[in-house]
Amino acid sequence: MRTSCYRDSEYERLRWEAKGCEIPRFNGADMLGKPREKKVIIVGDSLNRNQWESLACLLYFAIPSSRADIDCLSGAYKVFKAKDYNCSVEFYWSPFLLELDEGKQANEVVPQRDNRSSAFSLEMALQDGKVS
Secondary structure, eight states: OOOSSOSOOGGGGOOOOOTTOOOOOOOHHHHHHTTTTSEEEEEESHHHHHHHHHHHHHHHTTSOGGGEEEEEEETTEEEEEEGGGTEEEEEEEOSOSEEEEEOSSTTOEEEEEOOSHHHHHHHHHHHTTOOO
């Protein structure tokens, strides 16, 4: 089903590839083998959430469905787990990781950590040593 108004569908056959560089086809099982025994964490806003959802779907269909779990623990925290690989791909929603706070001098800018719950959760996970 086409959702665009264009009558020309030639663009659907285009494939982007960097000049002089062959990009291999995505292999979900191969990707899951790389972070074995670890977590991959994606932190960001709705654009990053969409990327996480796409990645989770690709990984989900790369392994038997009985060996994968997708948990939406809250609106700010989602987890894809691959049981056989003992790894997870997680998403923390935090649109602002840092807020800029202008210092007393005119040109001085000091980054401040965002204290929203998702950033706090990420900090706790990092301190717990579960993220590398």
